[in-house]
Amino acid sequence: MTNQPSLACPLCSCTTFSQEESRQDSAWGFTSHRMTLLICDNCRYVLHFYDRNSVFDFD
Numbered sequence: 001m002t003n004q005p006s007l008a009c010p011l012c013s014c015t016t017f018s019q020e021e022s023r024q025d026s027a028w029g030f031t032s033h034r035m036t037l038l039i040c041d042n043c044r045y046v047l048h049f050y051d052r053n054s055v056f057d058f059d
Contacts, residue, residue, distance in 0.1 A: 007038070007047075009040040009042065009043060009045050009047075010045070011040070011043050011045045012040065012042050012043045012045070014040050014041060014042035014043065016040075016041040016042075017038040017039060017040055017041060017047070018038070018039045018041060019036060019037070019038055019039075020036075020037040020039065021034070021035075021036060021037070022034070022035045022036075022037050022048075023035070033050060034050075035048050035049060035050055036048075036049040037049075
């Protein structure tokens with residue numbers, strides 16, 4: 001079993017979040033991006049996660 005780090009809010013270090021789904025269209029409407037939003041239960045800061053590969057995927 002691998003130990004995965006827990007996610008913490010960058011502002012208040014809270015580790016509990018509410019999860020929401022979001023969709024954002026491009027300026028001309030040609031593309032649509034689906035995102036997962038994690039909202040900090042303490043300070044309401046929103047973390048955005050894109051459903052595809054990001055610049056942090058090096059594979």
